[in-house]
Amino acid sequence: MDDRLDFEIEDPLLTSPVVAKKRKKVIGLDDLLTDFYKEKNKLVEKEAKKAKALKNYHSDEEEDIKEASLSKLVDECQNQITEIDADEDSFVWGMQVFGDQKSPPPLVCPELKSCGLLQSFMSNKLNSLVELSTENGNSFLEGLLVDGWLSKLAFTCGHVEESVLIWTFNLMLYSPKEELRISACDFWCAILSSKEEDDLQPVKITWIPSYAELKGALEVYGFLFNFLPHPDATLTDSGREGPAQNIRAWIKFVTVSCHVRSKLSMFSTSDAAELVEVIICLFLDRKLQGLMLLLYDCMQSVINYFKDKEWKACCEEIAKSVACRVPKDLNCLRIVECISGVDTRSKQLRSAVAYQILLSCFDYKVADEEILRLLISINVKEKGCDLVKMYIYLVLTENWLCSNELLADKPVLNEMWNLYLRNCSCLIASTDLRPFASKVRNKASYFLQGSIQT
Structure with a gap:
């Protein structure tokens, strides 16, 4: 009976517990001091954190400033090095040795129609099959030349007529067709070489080209005989700048012609001297870099063309002429380097050319020991x-x-030379950024090391 009814159990007012009243705590002086110091410590920690953050911010700024200044310094050094490299790269060898090409002479040879070789084929019974005539005689001979039969006929007969010689010579120097000029060059080289080789029957020739014909071919190619223009000279816009493709055959022919002087003297001493100058100048044309080996062989052949009693005087004259024509820049070093033979004559010519260029650098006011004293x-x-x-x-x-x-x-020259090398190698610092400073220092050190070893 004392139990509560169901609706009384569900009533939240009747079921909520009685809340006990809290007693107020008495705050003492120690508690106030503790709270005060806690708040003060929080302020100190907050200020410390703020100061630390500010310090880190300024430290980052300093690092950024240092990094920016270092980057700027690196960029300045890079720009200086780039400028130095650009200055050194601007000194490049190479000159305009050829100007505008001229019109070549006609390749038609009227005398070729009456040559014995062509007439013998026309009168042969086999001509009834091929029906050869004077109109297509040139084409027939061109076929013989390209196929190599013309040289075989020359060795079989033992002689070549003048008209055939002139015709093949002109094809070699002026023909725009590659197969014709190559075949004509091989034809002439085979005939001239037969006079030197013991196992071949020498072919009798009734016409020999002179230096005038070779010089005339260079004029047609646009070669500048009288002077070498400044390396900065601009080429013309005519589209006919030399050299012609026939220059390769020209070089080969000169090489073989100088080899056979003992059996066939084709050039005078003055002609051979001018040939040496021409070949030296050809080394300055960057368009002929693919023909360097041919030019080296040609240089050696022409140098050996002289007799011993002729060479001494000609060597000095060649050196003086070359020194007057070449500018006093890296092109003159290219001139000296192209005379690269190790034989006695090549060394003499290289020394003479270098000496004459040195004299011209000082306007011929000093010589021998005075040059080294000045340096x-x-x-x-x-x-x-x-x-x-x-x-x-x-x-x-x-x-x-x-x-x-x-x-x-002359031991005195050796001592002065070593002193000059020490000046160049020791007085120029490795940190010197002037153009060519490293080149001078390294080259002098290399020469000095070789001089000490010898």
């Missing part, structure tokens, strides 16, 4: 010192002295 007196540490010229002087002097026997005959 030693140059202060390479000065900012105004032209290290490009110093590099040219260094290479020219080395070729002048070391390609000759002067160092062995």
Whole structure:
């Protein structure tokens, strides 16, 4: 009976527990001090965190400033190095040796129709099958030339007529058709070589081309005989700048012609001297870089064309002429380097050319020991010192002295040469950023090491 009814159990007012009243706590002085110091510590920690964050911010700014300044310094160094490389790359060898080509002479040879070789074929019984006539005689001979039968007929008969010789010579020098000029060149080389080879029957020829014909071919190719223009000279816009493709056959013919002097003298001494100058100048044309081996062989052949009693005087004259024509820049070093033979005559010519160019660099006011004294007196540490010229002087002097026997005959020159090398290698610092500073220092060190070893 005392239990509550169901609706009384569901009533939240009747079921909620009685909340006990809380007693108020008494706050003492110690509690107030504790709360005060806690709040103060929080402020101190907050200020410390703020100061630390501010310090880190300024540290990042300093790092950014340092990184920016370092990047700027690196960029400046890179720009300086780029400028130095650009200055050194601007000094490149190469000159315009050929101007505009001229119109070649006609390749038609009227006398060819009456040559005995063609007439013998026309009168042969087999001509009834091929029906050869004077109108297509040139085509028939061109076929014989390209197929190699013309040279075989020459060796079989033992002689070649003048009209055939002139015709093949003109084809070699002026024909625009590659197969004709190559075949004509091979034909002439085979005939001339037969006079030197013992196992071949010498072919009798009634006409020999002279240097005038070869010089005339160079004029048609546009070769500049009288002077070499400045390397910055602009080419014409005519589209006919030399050299012609026939220059390869021209070089081969000169090489073979000089080989056979003992049996067939085709050039005078003055002609051969001018040929040496021409070939040296051809080394300056960058268009002929693919013919370097042919030019080297031709150079050696022409140098050996002279007799011993002719060579000494001709060597000096060639050197003087070349020194007057070449500019005093890296092209003159190219001239000296192209005379690269190790034989006695090549060394003599290389030494003579280098010496004459050195004299022209100093306007012929000093000579021999005075050149070395003047070079030693140059202060390479000065900012105004032209290290490009110093590099040219260094290479020219080395070729002048070391390609000759002067160092062995004159010990004084050897001592002065070593002193000059020490000046160039020791007085130029490795951190010197002037154009050609490293080239002068490294080249002098290389020469000095070789001089000490010898």
